[in-house]
Each structure stands twice: as structure tokens, then as C-alpha cells.
Amino acid sequence: MNSGNIREYDVLIIGSGPGGEKAAVQASKLGKTVAIIERNPYIGGAGLHTGTLPSKTLRETALFLSGLKARAVYGFQCAIGRDVTLGELIYRKTEVIRNQMSVIMDHFTRNGIDIVYGEASFEDKFTLIVKDKNSVSERLRAGVIIISTGTRPARPEGIPFDEDHVYDSDTILALNRLPERLTIIGAGVIGCEYASIFSCLGVKVTLIEKRPEMLGFADREVVESLKYWMRHTAIVLRLGEEVSCITVDDDGGVLTELKSGKHVKSDKVLYTMGRIGNVDALNVKELGVKVSDRGIIDVNDNYQTTLENVYAVGDVIGFPSLASTSREQGRRAVCHAISAGTEGNATGDNAVCTLPFDLPFGIYTIPEISMVGKTEEELTKAGVPYESGSALFQEVARGQITGDKHGMLKLLFNREDLKLLGVHIICEGASELIHIGQAVLAFQGTIEYFKDVVFNYPTLSDAYKQAAMNGINKL
Numbered sequence: 001m002n003s004g005n006i007r008e009y010d011v012l013i014i015g016s017g018p019g020g021e022k023a024a025v026q027a028s029k030l031g032k033t034v035a036i037i038e039r040n041p042y043i044g045g046a047g048l049h050t051g052t053l054p055s056k057t058l059r060e061t062a063l064f065l066s067g068l069k070a071r072a073v074y075g076f077q078c079a080i081g082r083d084v085t086l087g088e089l090i091y092r093k094t095e096v097i098r099n100q101m102s103v104i105m106d107h108f109t110r111n112g113i114d115i116v117y118g119e120a121s122f123e124d125k126f127t128l129i130v131k132d133k134n135s136v137s138e139r140l141r142a143g144v145i146i147i148s149t150g151t152r153p154a155r156p157e158g159i160p161f162d163e164d165h166v167y168d169s170d171t172i173l174a175l176n177r178l179p180e181r182l183t184i185i186g187a188g189v190i191g192c193e194y195a196s197i198f199s200c201l202g203v204k205v206t207l208i209e210k211r212p213e214m215l216g217f218a219d220r221e222v223v224e225s226l227k228y229w230m231r232h233t234a235i236v237l238r239l240g241e242e243v244s245c246i247t248v249d250d251d252g253g254v255l256t257e258l259k260s261g262k263h264v265k266s267d268k269v270l271y272t273m274g275r276i277g278n279v280d281a282l283n284v285k286e287l288g289v290k291v292s293d294r295g296i297i298d299v300n301d302n303y304q305t306t307l308e309n310v311y312a313v314g315d316v317i318g319f320p321s322l323a324s325t326s327r328e329q330g331r332r333a334v335c336h337a338i339s340a341g342t343e344g345n346a347t348g349d350n351a352v353c354t355l356p357f358d359l360p361f362g363i364y365t366i367p368e369i370s371m372v373g374k375t376e377e378e379l380t381k382a383g384v385p386y387e388s389g390s391a392l393f394q395e396v397a398r399g400q401i402t403g404d405k406h407g408m409l410k411l412l413f414n415r416e417d418l419k420l421l422g423v424h425i426i427c428e429g430a431s432e433l434i435h436i437g438q439a440v441l442a443f444q445g446t447i448e449y450f451k452d453v454v455f456n457y458p459t460l461s462d463a464y465k466q467a468a469m470n471g472i473n474k475l
Contacts, residue, residue, distance in 0.1 A: 009033045012142040014120045017045025018323040019314030020148035023330030028111035030338050035114040054173050057093040062200040086175050121283040125307045144337040147312040151275035165248045166269045179267035183256050186273035187214035196366035199233045206264050210242040219375045219424040277316040303333040325359050360438050362431035370430035372438045373422030385415045389471020397458035409463040418446035
């Protein structure tokens with residue numbers, strides 16, 4: 001490394017996942033010089049290559065195949081052989097990944113964003129040292145640095161991870177064939193999604209969670225509905241149970257022992273409890289950035305770390321760890337840095353972006369769960385006088401047509417001024433349907449909007465009107 005050479009930018013971003021991508025484009029749109037540092041030989045982050053996109057591709061395959069099975073009564077049949085590999089089931093992901101990478105590269109090219117491949121570490125709060133695969137280093141400097149390095153699955157000691165029996169969420173899609181029985185440890189978002197997917201593919205799934213409830217941040221009524229559907233598809237739920245030991249038998253089976261004394265025998269185990277922030281090589285702790293034992297970076301409401309010019313966004317700052325929220329966090333971080341004038345040699349301190357409203361959550365279980373705004377538990381704790389209105393899809397014509405007779409849409413609103421406070425949905429397509437409620441919530445609308453508006457008929461959107469009517473009738 002020639003210490004005399006250094007490349008100057010306004011903004012440096014570590015990581016090219018959803019948060020880093022959006023931050024880079026936003027900074028460029030505001031007239032700043034930008035570079036993204038990516039340690040992998042490809043852009044897009046884990047979500048594009050090992051997480052979100054491959055798992056959602058598998059989900060769509062599972063839905064398609066299970067749909068054909070359901071139509072057997074009409075003369076269609078489909079069977080999945082046990083020797084089929086997950087690679088065969090998600091073969092389309094390669095094409096999708098290639099197309100998405102082309103889109104991202106096009107965004108970077110059109111916006112003049114440089115890509116620097118290599119491992120980054122902080123020399124000081126304004127300077128990064130980037131070492132490429134050949135151990136050749138260079139120094140980059142900027143007034144603002146944004147960390148968007150993501151996370152990786154936790155691999156605690158005592159869990160016998162290998163390539164044949166015990167997997168994490170990064171390695172599970174490398175299964176050589178569909179197992180007959182699968183044990184999933186951890187009923188968070190990842191665990192619940194994979195439990196739904198594998199069960200839909202005909203795998204006998206046991207889902208173990210040490211807490212008494214799963215998806216603790218979601219609406220309880222919606223979660224109860226999901227639990228019903230999981231049991232309906234023969235998923236065995238072991239809630240409030242803690243794993244004491246996992247052993248691989250001589251016959252190749254895996255025995256999971258619980259502290260309650262129960263034993264769960266399966267062909268494979270998927271461990272999904274927790275993720276660790278990718279901060280090991282960054283040298284941020286030495287600079288005074290507050291980082292938890294699990295590598296999660298502490299930030300304020302503006303996504304600033306303890307160093308005012310160093311920001312962090314995406315999975316590396318913890319919950320909710322969703323691609324959608326990571327993208328918005330990246331945009332917000334850049335907007336704050338520019339408007340606050342912390343970008344050093346950059347110009348245009350008056351460039352301010354409007355802060356977003358409530359961000360939606362999408363959980364791709366089968367069926368989907370999506371929500372925006374407050375839950376009943378949060379409103380009760382805050383002492384807000386609220387009421388709820390619900391619509392069951394068995395009462396919605398489109399729900400009858402599509403066979404979604406057990407979906408539900410719930411609206412939470414203030415009893416005094418009727419302002420919408422939260423929307424909670426469980427149904428196939430919930431992550432699309434949620435945006436109607438999100439728009440009304442963003443503009444501080446009331447449920448009277450849903451009462452008076454005309455929706456196409458028959459549509460699932462009509463459930464908003466029925467839920468609003470149900471809520472108003474309770475007043």
C-alpha cells in the first residue's frame with residue numbers, strides 16, 4: 001500500500017445490500033460523490049444471493065406445487081419425488097439473481113457510483129483501508145461513512161453444524177434432497193417462513209421455540225391464526241421448549257433433546273436462532289462505536305452511531321431486519337447526513353428529504369402476514385382509546401372465489417377521532433394488500449375513508465370496507 005495515495009469521496013458505503021444500494025443512489029441524487037465497498041466478488045448482499053431471493057423463490061415453487069395438489073379434485077395431479085434437490089426446485093433463482101444484479105449495476109453506473117471490491121476496515125472515523133483478494137490495499141476517505149454490512153446466522157458452540165445434517169439459514173438451500181422429517185429450532189421470522197415452506201412441500205416439520213409465543217412483535221390474533229394454519233398442515237409446534245442437546249445418530253438421523261425431556265427425531269435440523277452482525281473486520285469498536293456482543297451496532301433515531309459522521313443501517317442494527325426497511329433506513333441516513341452538514345467536503349447542506357411514515361412488515365409464511373402501525377398490545381400499554389374492526393375473508397366474495405376462507409384483515413382506530421392506528425392482515429398476498437392501509441395511515445386518515453370509498457368488486461381490497469363497517473358498528 002502506498003500511504004501517500006488516497007481516494008476522496010463525499011460518502012462511502014460498506015456493503016451493497018438493500019440498505020447500501022439505496023443509500024448510494026440517494027447520495028448520488030443529492031449530488032455527492034459515492035463509492036460502495038463490497039467484500040464479495042458480486043453485489044447485492046446476502047439477501048439477493050443466499051437469503052431473501054432464494055427462499056422466496058422456493059416459497060413460490062412450494063405454492064405452485066401445493067396448488068396443483070389441491071386441484072387434484074379437478075383432475076390435476078402432481079407429485080414431488082424425495083430425491084428432488086432444492087436446487088432443482090429453485091432453478092429460476094439464478095436467472096432472477098442475474099437480472100437483479102444487472103438492475104443494480106445499471107443504477108450504480110447511471111448515477112456515477114464507484115464499486116470497490118475488498119474487505120474494509122476503519123483507519124480513523126473518516127478513512128477506510130480496503131484490502132482486495134490479492135491483499136493489495138488502498139485508502140478511501142469521506143466525510144460520511146455508512147455501514148451496511150448485514151448479518152450472518154449465529155452458530156453457537158454445542159450445535160453440531162455440518163453439511164449433511166445440521167444447517168443454518170445460509171446453508172439449508174444446499175440440501176441434496178428433500179428430507180422426510182425436518183426439525184427447525186427458532187420460531188422467529190426465518191424459522192416460521194421455512195417451516196411453512198417445507199411443510200407445503202410435504203416435509204414433516206417440528207418447530208421448536210424457547211419462548212412461550214412466536215413472532216412476539218406481531219398481532220396476537222393474527223399469530224393465533226398462523227398457528228392454526230401451521231397445525232392444519234401438520235407442523236408440530238413446541239413452544240416454550242428449550243433445546244439441551246443435538247446429536248447425529250449412526251444411522252444418519254438427528255436427535256434433538258429438549259430440557260423438558262422430550263426427544264424429536266428427524267432427518268435434518270435447521271437452526272435459526274439469532275444472527276450476528278458482520279462487524280468483525282471493521283475495527284469500529286476501537287474507534288468507540290457501540291456494538292453489542294452479537295455484533296449489532298447501536299444507532300440513534302437518525303441511524304448515527306456514537307461517531308456523528310458514521311451511520312449504520314439494515315440488518316447490522318437489528319430489528320426489524322427486513323429488506324424493505326433496510327432500503328428506507330439507507331435513504332434516511334443519507335438524507336440526515338447531508339441535511340446536517342456532516343459530510344465534510346460535500347456541498348448542498350439544504351438537501352433535505354421528507355422522513356417516511358410507518359414502515360410495513362411482511363412475513364412470508366404460508367399464508368403471508370403483513371402489518372403496519374400499532375398493535376393492540378402497544379395501544380393498550382400506551383393507554384390509547386382504540387377500537388378494532390375485522391373482516392373475515394370467508395365473508396368477502398373474492399375470498400370465496402380464491403378459496404382463502406380463513407384470511408383476516410383487522411383495522412385498529414381511535415374511538416374518539418376515528419383515525420387509523422394500525423392494519424394487520426393474514427392471507428395469501430397480505431404483503432401487497434397492506435399498502436392500501438399504509439397510505440391512509442401515512443396521511444393520518446380515518447376509517448371513514450374505507451367506509452365511503454368504492455373498491456372494485458370482487459376484490460380482496462373490499463375487506464377494508466367490511467372491516468371499517470364492523471369497527472364503526474362497535475361504537
